[in-house]
Amino acid sequence: MNGFHKKYLLVAAFLISQGLVSIIGGLAFASVPGENVIFPGIFISGMEVGGLTAEQCTALLEKNLDKLQIQNIVLQHNDKKWLYSLKELGITFDIPGSVDNALREGKRGSTALKGLELLKIKVSEPKLPLEFNLDEAKFKNAISDIAKEINVQPANAFVVYEHGKVRLVPESKGKELDIAACIEQVKQALRKQGDEPVDLKVSEVKAQIKASHLKGINGVIGTGITFFSSSDKERADNIYLAVKIINGTVILPGQEFSFNKALGPRVSEQGYRSAPVLVNGRLVEGTGGGVCQVATTLYEAALYSGLKIMERHPHTSLPAYIDPGSDAAVAYGEMDLRFFNNTGGPIYISAVIANNCVSVKLFGAVKPGKSVQVISENNTDNRNRRAGRSYIRVYRIFYENGMEDRRELVSEDYYLKETIVK
Structure with a gap:
């Protein structure tokens, strides 16, 4: 066969194929429904809606809405399962959006493509999901009980x-239900229209303080002790x-500790009660009264630690x-207790209460042969005499x-001579 005949046959074949496509597309398009009618063969959530108008499809979905809304979804984690209705999870169906999706199915593209799409729909019978809305607040409230069962707080x-020896107890990891991820998982499950359980995503939660942070701690480097009366409950x-x-x-090496930063504002919303506080030498009611005693106890421990x-x-x-001279007054936003870890190693604060005694121990790297003594002197200030005040160095x-x-001289303080009880 010469080149001329070969070329002629290829052109003829191309024209024939294009003609067939046009004929098939044209025949198919002849039966393409109007814009307000859904293509035959389309299903929404198991219900056949093909050939229905938008109004008829809406009526069908609304008629079955209650039955659809009580459908169940299974959430699971490991071997535990929880059964919820879609309504309980705050999931409501979007009927107008579902109808619009069905109407658009197969009606995109050119005339020929719409005809071919019709043939495809007749063969595959698309099963569309119902569009839905999810109320995240209601969803979170619904699965809060699951979160309580799953969540485990990490331990620092x-x-x-014990018996004069230090033992470091390592941290342990926690776990937490990832609610944001769970919402997306449920959405995906609804779009797939399957009945498989949703395997909830649970995230690992790491402890803030690890054993590696405490490396080098081998003993007590400073202690503070004060007593209080339990008669004033607040x-x-x-x-x-x-x-x-x-x-x-x-407190890591080179890090500063701030008492006010650690405790935050002394307000009732944080759990603080109204109790006597010292203002200008007088006891008055104020939120957080008593906190200064804890700061004082910590300050004493910091002094003996050499910080x-x-x-x-x-x-x-x-x-x-x-x-005298070992107290520490604090007021949020006004007076703070701050000290710097200059020991070269980590410091761990142990604060406990037993038998109306506040005990603060600072653990760190004990250096053999080194110790600290704190002494206070009640002196007469000949240069700056202040009537009615004692002078403590x-x-x-x-x-x-x-x-x-x-x-080193740590402080020089002037106190009113009246001694307060608390």
């Missing part, structure tokens, strides 16, 4: 002091709350629960192998 690493409650907050705090004191304020009158003496290495 901590220090145990004040005692504030002390318990403050102790609970600072207990377990880790660098960045900020500390005395009371106007000397508290009865501590030696506090020194810190650092020893190495029993010999004084250096001495």
Whole structure:
């Protein structure tokens, strides 16, 4: 066969194929329904809606809405399963959106393509899902009980002091139901129209304090102890709350600790109660009364630990629960207790209450042969005499192998001579 005949046959074949496509498309398009009629062979959520008008399809879906709404969906995690109706999960069907989707099915593209699409629909019978809306607030409320069953809080690493020895207890991981991911999983399951259980996504939650953060801690480097009366319940409650907050705090090398930052505002919304607080030498009612005693106990421990004191304020009158000059007054936004970890290793704060005693221990790397002594002197201030006030100077003496290495003046304070009870 010469080249001319071969070329002629190829052109003829092409023209014939195009003609067949046009004929088939034209025949198919001849039966393509109007814009307000759904293609035959289309189903929505198991119901045949092909050939119906938009109004007829809407009526059919609304008639079966109650039955569709009580459909169940199974949520599962490991070997535990929970059964919910779609209504309980805040899922409502969008009938207008579903009808619009059905109307558009197969009606995109050119005339010939619409005809071919009709043939495809007749063969495949598309099964469209019902469009839906999901109320996230209702969904979260519905599965809150599941979250309570699944969620496990991580446990931070901590220090145990027994029989004069330190033991580090490692952290443990927690887990938490990923609600945002669960919402997406349920949406996907509804679009697939299957009856398979939804395997809920649960995320791992890591502890904030790990055993690696406590590496090098081998003993107590400083202790503070104060006593309080339990007769004033509100004040005692504030002390318990403050102790609970600072207990377990880790201060890394080169890091500064702020008492106010740790506790936050002393407001009733945070659990603080109204109790006596010292203002200008007088006891008055104020939210958070008693918190200063916890700050004072921590300050004493910081002094004996040799930590660098960045900020500390005395009371106007000397508290009865501590030696002169060793108190620390705090007020959120006004007066803070801040100290810097200059030990070269991590510090762990252990704060507990037992028998009306606030005990704060700072754990760190004990350096053999080194110790700290804190002394206070009640002096006469010949240069700056202040009538009705006592003048207290506090020194810190650092020893190495029993010999004084250096001495520093920590503070010079003036107190009203009346001693407060609390």
